[in-house]
Amino acid sequence: MAEQTPKDTLRSVTLARTAKGSYTATNVRGGTIDIGSGQGDDFTPVELLLAAIAACSAIDVDLITGKRSEPDTFTATSSGNKIADEHGNRLIDLLIDFDISFPDDDGGRQATDVLRRSIKQSHDRLCTVGRTVETGTPITARLHGETIAG
Template sequence: MSDGLRQVSLERTSRGRLVARNERGATLALGMGEDGDFTPVELLLVAIAGCAAIDVDLITGKRSAPEEFRVDASGVKIRDQHGNRLVELSVDFQIRFPDDDGGRAAEAVLHRAINASHDRLCTVSRTVETSSPVTVNLRGARVAGPQLAPEQ
């Protein structure tokens, strides 16, 4: 993954159900919310919260392991002139460190770690907030998304 490209593939397993695979072989089932599988919208919330949580854990974890570390993510699904989408995206950290020197050191950098993740480190939330266009192809040919620049 040194070139920056990230890739997953999805394969249909039954009507409305898919399995996602990454290049390392891990799999994740997803569906439409009619069973226990994650929905694509839930996975977006997982990605936003998970990216931030990993950033914060790596920064604070250099000082102390937390006694509690939970991150909740939410959003409100709406339909408007822009189509279906989430608004009011929110990530809420519930983190508690031990009452010792390491815990106090971790607590002292916690706000800065959360801000650093939000403002520059978390690829997922940075992508969502900067509205990265999505190109959709069918068998390699563009069918939806941003227009190609005119050839010169």
């Protein structure tokens, strides 16, 4: 395996305020998504986290099973309960519930045969988002380069 340089490993998005409680996140490729505080129909940060968890695993599962067959149905629902306790606001009981089916043909049966294994592989080692949440990673907060927290 080739050694990764910091440029290869760095991932980032930039968040710009568009109005009170409203922001646009921009990735390095120029893609954007609007984020809000829950007053409108924009995704909230918690919903984006849930979407990232589901999407990360869904992509893994789709790439593995998709080598064998296109699915008839493919959804992944991510959920969690928001609580406030001595650790602050957070989600508990995180869950990804997949609903995936394949055609009743040779390719569909092959995809079905690897489906459970692909979900487990994504959960246990492939999905960067899920692995980061489950293993826990400190977050440093800075203001103009000065560390404020973390």
